[in-house]
Amino acid sequence: MIEARAAGWEARAQSRPGSAAPNEDAYRTGGDWALVLDGITRYPDDGCVHDVPWYTAALAESIADGITGPDALADVLAAAIAAVNARHESTCDLGNPVSPGATAALVRRRGDRLEWLVLGDCAVAWRGPDGACRVETDGRLAALPGVPAVELAGIRRWPVPYVASVRNREGGFWVASTDPEAAARARTGAVPLAGVADLLLCTDGLTRLVDRYGHTWPQLLAAVFDRGVGAALDLVRAHGDRDPRPGSKRHDDATAVHLRLPEFASL
Numbered sequence: 001m002i003e004a005r006a007a008g009w010e011a012r013a014q015s016r017p018g019s020a021a022p023n024e025d026a027y028r029t030g031g032d033w034a035l036v037l038d039g040i041t042r043y044p045d046d047g048c049v050h051d052v053p054w055y056t057a058a059l060a061e062s063i064a065d066g067i068t069g070p071d072a073l074a075d076v077l078a079a080a081i082a083a084v085n086a087r088h089e090s091t092c093d094l095g096n097p098v099s100p101g102a103t104a105a106l107v108r109r110r111g112d113r114l115e116w117l118v119l120g121d122c123a124v125a126w127r128g129p130d131g132a133c134r135v136e137t138d139g140r141l142a143a144l145p146g147v148p149a150v151e152l153a154g155i156r157r158w159p160v161p162y163v164a165s166v167r168n169r170e171g172g173f174w175v176a177s178t179d180p181e182a183a184a185r186a187r188t189g190a191v192p193l194a195g196v197a198d199l200l201l202c203t204d205g206l207t208r209l210v211d212r213y214g215h216t217w218p219q220l221l222a223a224v225f226d227r228g229v230g231a232a233l234d235l236v237r238a239h240g241d242r243d244p245r246p247g248s249k250r251h252d253d254a255t256a257v258h259l260r261l262p263e264f265a266s267l
Contacts, residue, residue, distance in 0.1 A: 010260045014229045018251035025255040026056035032109040037102040038203035047093030055100035073117040078183035094178040097164035101177030105201045119186035121204040141173040198225040205254025213239040
């Protein structure tokens with residue numbers, strides 16, 4: 001758990017692994033920016049000597065290096081993907097269709113505007129001073145028809161040939177991996193900061209509350225903003241403990257970053 005007051009906002013964040021395996025999520029916060037990354041669970045024979053936590057840590061570092069500059073968020077992400085490629089192209093097969101990758105959510109404060117980006121199944125959401133909620137997600141992965149799952153390294157997943165046909169492909173879904181051009185497919189936007197009191201960036205380990213367990217987005221945001229990041233993660237873990245469905249991970253790595261604008265910090 002981190003808690004910090006920066007020049008731009010007050011940040012509270014927490015990341016929890018879903019099992020005894022290393023946490024594949026990553027997050028960073030700065031005075032006027034924040035990011036979360038959800039590492040894609042590793043496929044066998046992915047052509048890389050590095051594990052997924054290495055990839056998400058390297059990508060987070062590279063995004064942080066560029067996010068305070070003048071470039072648009074999609075360009076920052078593209079440059080970060082290229083920078084990580086340069087770190088391991090001599091040791092790894094970056095043409096492998098399941099090379100390590102991540103989904104992403106980025107935000108940045110610029111003047112009186114909030115810029116946001118989502119790529120893959122991370123999310124950015126906020127609640128205004130009037131209590132109104134807004135959510136920005138990327139639904140392309142969830143919209144795919146998919147194919148029957150197979151067991152790969154003890155986890156039921158889509159088979160590699162299907163993933164190769166839809167990952168970072170037209171008509172499929174887009175993630176940060178080895179193709180910097182994927183960043184241009186991210187959903188992006190900007191809104192007036194006056195309409196943002198509390199802001200959440202999170203991975204799908206937390207959005208399970210909505211996607212799988214029947215909560216609404218206003219309920220999820222209330223859990224984070226009113227009860228705290230830890231309480232929200234406790235809630236999704238409690239649901240997972242009671243989830244009887246076979247064939248999927250009972251718990252996923254879960255990360256949430258709660259940002260509160262300074263003018264609302266006393267609320």
